[in-house]
Amino acid sequence: MERGEVAIVIPAFNEEASIAKVIRGVKAFAQPIVVSDGSTDRTAALAAEGGALVVDLPKNVGYERAIEAGFAEAKRRGFQSVITFDADGQHPAQTLPEMIQGLTKNPLVLGVRSQKARFAERLFGIWTNQRFGIRDPLCGLKGYSLENYGRIGFFDSYGSIGTELMLRIVASGAAFSQVEFHVQEREGHSRFGRFLRGNWKILRALAFSIRRF
Numbered sequence: 207m208e209r210g211e212v213a214i215v216i217p218a219f220n221e222e223a224s225i226a227k228v229i230r231g232v233k234a235f236a237q238p239i240v241v242s243d244g245s246t247d248r249t250a251a252l253a254a255e256g257g258a259l260v261v262d263l264p265k266n267v268g269y270e271r272a273i274e275a276g277f278a279e280a281k282r283r284g285f286q287s288v289i290t291f292d293a294d295g296q297h298p299a300q301t302l303p304e305m306i307q308g309l310t311k312n313p314l315v316l317g318v319r320s321q322k323a324r325f326a327e328r329l330f331g332i333w334t335n336q337r338f339g340i341r342d343p344l345c346g347l348k349g350y351s352l353e354n355y356g357r358i359g360f361f362d363s364y365g366s367i368g369t370e371l372m373l374r375i376v377a378s379g380a381a382f383s384q385v386e387f388h389v390q391e392r393e394g395h396s397r398f399g400r401f402l403r404g405n406w407k408i409l410r411a412l413a414f415s416i417r418r419f
């Protein structure tokens with residue numbers, strides 16, 4: 207896959223502590239597109255300075271809708287594939303060559319973290335593993351061919367924490383590969399809500415997913 211064909215979509219909400227370093231890391235492999243939605247720090251400015259394309263939304267729209275905006279931007283600019291990548295420094299850029307290589311063979315490549323932060327994430331993983339062989343459904347590192355996104359038409363419709371497009375692609379019978387990696391320490395606190403709030407959102411998304419898939 208050519209360099210100009212892959213966009214790295216990075217949702218970033220108040221990630222000024224890590225965004226510059228994350229962009230330096232991924233830029234070596236593909237074009238970063240940072241989506242900042244209502245960040246009140248220098249996230250958007252630092253991303254632009256670092257050489258990322260920046261989608262800067264005026265208000266906070268949440269994780270899925272930020273990624274949705276990144277997919278739309280990548281499609282508009284003619285990229286063939288998107289890899290989603292966290293802005294907090296937890297994803298190592300060294301996984302990208304394997305992810306990009308995987309996308310030349312399958313329309314979906316899924317990251318598998320060395321550890322999962324929350325109880326509900328493990329529960330979600332038990333279900334997806336039994337149902338589809340997906341080991342880490344809530345990993346933020348995932349690669350998609352934009353052909354599937356174009357056909358399906360959206361990334362998320364029910365607050366699936368970044369799992370709906372993956373589940374739709376796999377449920378349609380497409381092949382996928384999985385790439386294991388070591389989670390790096392986060393800079394700053396979770397934007398997602400670590401304990402009760404995070405677990406509750408995940409359990410809600412799991413209930414919706416089981417009903418649908």
Ligand SMILES: Nc1nc2c(ncn2[C@@H]2O[C@H](COP(=O)(O)OP(=O)(O)OP(=O)(O)O)[C@@H](O)[C@H]2O)c(=O)[nH]1
Pocket residue numbers: 216217218219220221241242243266267268269272291292293294296323346392395396397398399400
């Ligand atoms: N644009 C945007 N990005 C978001 C939003 N919420 C989370 N993110 C980003 O999504 C990525 C993952 O969020 P995290 O808070 O690290 O979630 P997590 O990795 O599950 O949680 P930790 O294990 O605590 O780090 C980070 O790059 C965040 O900046 C949001 O509302 N808007």
Ligand SMILES: [Mg+2]
Pocket residue numbers: 292294296392
């Ligand atoms: Mg994180």
